[in-house]
Amino acid sequence: xxxxxxxxxxxxxxxxxxxxxxxxxxxxxxxxxxxxxxxxxxxxxxxxxxxxxxxxxxxxxxxxxxxxxxxxxxxxxxxxxxxxxxxxxxxxxxxxxxxxxxxxxxxxxxxxxxxxxxxxxxxxxxxxxxxxxxxxxxxxxxxxxxxxxxxxxxxxxxxxxxxxxxxxxxxxxxxxxxxxxxxxxxxxxxxxxxxxxxxxxxxxxxxxxxxxxxxxxxxxxxxxxxxxxxxxxxxxxxxxxxxxxxxxxxxxxxxxxxxxxxxxxxxxxxxxxxxxxxxxxxxxxxxxxxxxxxxxxxxxxxxxxxxxxxxxxxxxxxxxxxxxxxxxxxxxxxxxxxxxxxxxxxxxxxxxxx
Numbered sequence: 001x002x003x004x005x006x007x008x009x010x011x012x013x014x015x016x017x018x019x020x021x022x023x024x025x026x027x028x029x030x031x032x033x034x035x036x037x038x039x040x041x042x043x044x045x046x047x048x049x050x051x052x053x054x055x056x057x058x059x060x061x062x063x064x065x066x067x068x069x070x071x072x073x074x075x076x077x078x079x080x081x082x083x084x085x086x087x088x089x090x091x092x093x094x095x096x097x098x099x100x101x102x103x104x105x106x107x108x109x110x111x112x113x114x115x116x117x118x119x120x121x122x123x124x125x126x127x128x129x130x131x132x133x134x135x136x137x138x139x140x141x142x143x144x145x146x147x148x149x150x151x152x153x154x155x156x157x158x159x160x161x162x163x164x165x166x167x168x169x170x171x172x173x174x175x176x177x178x179x180x181x182x183x184x185x186x187x188x189x190x191x192x193x194x195x196x197x198x199x200x201x202x203x204x205x206x207x208x209x210x211x212x213x214x215x216x217x218x219x220x221x222x223x224x225x226x227x228x229x230x231x232x233x234x235x236x237x238x239x240x241x242x243x244x245x246x247x248x249x250x251x252x253x254x255x256x257x258x259x260x261x262x263x264x265x266x267x268x269x270x271x272x273x274x275x276x277x278x279x280x281x282x283x284x285x286x287x288x289x290x291x292x293x294x295x296x297x298x299x300x301x302x303x304x305x306x307x308x309x310x311x312x313x314x315x316x317x318x319x320x321x322x323x324x325x326x327x328x329x330x331x332x333x334x335x336x337x338x339x340x341x342x343x344x345x346x347x348x349x350x351x352x353x354x
Contacts, residue, residue: 016267016285020260022236038226043072045223048167050152051077053144053222055172055181057245058088058132061118062342064242066173066230070126073171077151078129080122081144083177085132087332089269089340090114114340117349135180141188144181145215165219167211174227175246182222185214241341246332250325259324260287262331265341273337277330288320295323 052073056065061082070078082088119130129147133140152166170178186192195212211221229247233239240261243253250258263285266274272283274290278297284290295301295318302319305312330336340346 017264018268020237020240020264039068039072039228042169042171042225042228045169046073046076049076049169049223050155050157050166051079051148051168053079053081053148053168053170053181055081055083055170055176055178057176057247058082058085058090059245059339059341060241061088062121062345063238064173064233064245064247066228068228068230069171073169076169077148077155078127079144079147079151079168080127080130081181082118082130082132083135083181085139086134086137087334087338089271089338089343090132091338114346117346121349133181133184135177135184138184138188141181141184144185145189145218145220148220149218165221167221167223169223169225171225172227173229173242173247176227178227179224182212182214182224185222186212189215244328244331244341250328255321255324255328256287256291259291259327262327263287263290265339266336269339269343271337271339273335274327274330277335291320291323291327292318294327295319298323298326300326 052069054065054069115132122130129151131140131143131147133144135141148168149166157163170182172178183194186195190213211223214220214222227247229242233242239248240253240258242248243250243258244262244265263274266272267283267285274280275283278294280290280293280297300319300322301316303314304317306315331339
């Protein structure tokens with residue numbers, strides 16, 4: 001639930017940060033060995049598949065995709081699944097007339113306008129088959145198999161032309177829901193449970209696996225693959241977006257840095273669900289102050305020994321890292337409401353054609 005702005009910003013209004021202090025941080029290099037090996041294995045397995053299903057996070061639909069996928073796997077028909085649509089702000093945002101000021105953002109777009117903009121931009125990049133999904137509630141999952149079947153039947157299958165079954169490779173950066181998609185497809189079409197391990201951290205799928213059946217009419221198999229990040233990410237801010245979505249391990253970026261970028265994003269988007277969730281007095285743009293209040297509220301404190309002239313004294317202090325971890329976990333589970341991390345990129349694009 002969105003909280004009314006006047007209840008949070010005070011009578012005089014609040015000035016939120018318009019930019020995030022990057023301080024020269026480099027979060028753009030996380031390319032473990034298993035990722036490089038995984039991409040090579042995908043290339044060697046291309047002859048076994050008819051189609052590529054790329055899964056990406058709907059909160060960053062225009063950022064963070066690995067360009068190496070298109071370069072190395074681009075010969076096959078390609079479906080882009082924008083997963084976790086329930087966590088992405090694709091709905092119309094209502095404005096509050098009393099909060100209008102020169103610092104306000106432009107009026108938000110409707111769901112249709114946002115999805116049209118996203119799809120039209122991706123079509124301009126050569127991706128003409130895009131599906132938004134929510135694997136948890138199985139929203140739009142039924143669209144995937146017919147789309148893959150149509151693409152395969154309408155393309156040249158090379159040496160697989162005589163095979164009666166279809167096989168698609170599921171690819172994507174880490175932790176976007178590749179295994180969740182496979183499991184959701186199995187539930188939809190086979191009535192069976194998990195075939196692949198699902199985790200909330202990047203790096204769960206470590207090797208290209210055996211074929212997994214997801215449908216019997218038509219007979220279709222999928223190959224689950226490890227998440228592969230680009231070895232070079234365009235900017236530190238893109239790296240922070242990827243990290244917020246859980247595609248890299250938090251400690252590589254810094255949990256408090258990530259929590260600060262999350263706070264900056266929520267405030268700039270006028271999304272104050274965190275105030276209500278943690279029972280805070282009001283919105284705040286200072287991460288130290290917010291984490292302190294979160295830590296006290298959750299009882300996440302720690303004893304720290306302080307050396308004084310008269311001896312050692314144990315002082316109870318807020319556990320800032322623990323509070324930051326809880327803040328990030330709460331955001332990723334959707335408890336702070338849906339967020340479009342690519343909002344600025346989306347607003348810079350021309351209006352979608354009717």
